[in-house]
Amino acid sequence: MVSFRNTFSGELVFGLANDGTVYGVLDPDDIQKRIAQRLSENVHPSCLCLFDIEVEAAEGGKHLVKVTVSAGSDRPYYIAKYGMSSKGCYYRVGSSCRPMPERMIREMYAKRVPTTLATIVSPSQNLEFEQLKSYYSEKKHPLNDSFAETLDFLTPEGKYNFVAYLMTDNNHLTFKFAR
Numbered sequence: 001m002v003s004f005r006n007t008f009s010g011e012l013v014f015g016l017a018n019d020g021t022v023y024g025v026l027d028p029d030d031i032q033k034r035i036a037q038r039l040s041e042n043v044h045p046s047c048l049c050l051f052d053i054e055v056e057a058a059e060g061g062k063h064l065v066k067v068t069v070s071a072g073s074d075r076p077y078y079i080a081k082y083g084m085s086s087k088g089c090y091y092r093v094g095s096s097c098r099p100m101p102e103r104m105i106r107e108m109y110a111k112r113v114p115t116t117l118a119t120i121v122s123p124s125q126n127l128e129f130e131q132l133k134s135y136y137s138e139k140k141h142p143l144n145d146s147f148a149e150t151l152d153f154l155t156p157e158g159k160y161n162f163v164a165y166l167m168t169d170n171n172h173l174t175f176k177f178a179r
Contacts, residue, residue: 002043003097004069004088006108007078010092015058028055031065031160042081045074074115076100076108080099084109104114121155122165131169 004010014035015025025031032053040048052068082088091098113119115129129147136143148154153164167169 001047001051001069001076002066002079002120005047005072005090006075006090006100007071007092007147009068009070011069012067015062016064020061021059022062022064024060025065028063035065035067038059042079043077044080045072045077047072047077055083074112076105088178105142117162117166118152119155120162122162122168124165124170125160126167126170127139127160127164127168129168132167155174158161 001012013117014031015023017023035053038109039051040046047155050070050072054066054068056066058064074137076089077086078084078088080088084105086102086105087164089105090097091100092098093102129143133143133147143150148160148164150165151167153160153167155161159171166173166175
């Protein structure tokens with residue numbers, strides 16, 4: 001799973017041999033729970049919401065459990081107990097997993113984009129800022145059409161970020177400020 005996250009998306013199918021023989025799994029619900037638990041506990045940074053687990057019916061009333069993993073943006077991903085080392089970081093080459101050399105780990109880590117409120121896309125892009133505009137007008141600094149850029153309300157892709165979501169009139173969040 002770590003190698004898929006570090007390289008490309010991929011799938012693992014439980015209950016299917018490499019030659020395509022269907023063995024099935026005895027308790028697909030239990031297998032799903034155990035996979036999700038092990039991924040959340042043993043893969044770092046967290047990969048929750050970046051994989052999908054589904055049960056598929058197979059021949060003879062047997063069930064397969066398919067795990068689809070997408071490549072991650074917080075690379076390098078690693079096995080928690082080995083840390084960010086050659087023993088914990090892997091990448092894919094064809095159908096094989098290989099340990100990452102230390103140089104590759106350092107280069108991948110250097111390219112990592114930090115997750116901040118400014119890089120997280122707002123859950124809604126239909127945001128209104130009337131109260132913010134009113135506040136700035138009262139302070140004799142009216143906002144112009146490029147206020148979203150000026151106030152860093154946009155992701156690098158030009159979408160509203162979570163900072164903008166916190167400042168919008170319609171976010172449905174309650175929070176307190178102290179001065």
